[in-house]
Amino acid sequence: MEEAAEATAVETVLEEAAILVDLEEVEEEEEEEVTAAVAEEVMG
Numbered sequence: 001m002e003e004a005a006e007a008t009a010v011e012t013v014l015e016e017a018a019i020l021v022d023l024e025e026v027e028e029e030e031e032e033e034v035t036a037a038v039a040e041e042v043m044g
Contacts, residue, residue: 010042 017038021031 013042
């Protein structure tokens with residue numbers, strides 16, 4: 001169960017990051033770097 005909750009939390013963070021990136025109108029390549037960085041940070 002804990003894994004499912006963690007996966008949901010990761011998805012939520014990534015969705016929020018994607019929204020922020022979209023608002024900033026960052027190039028797609030940079031968006032992928034930001035998403036990867038956020039995922040790495042969340043996963044530890």
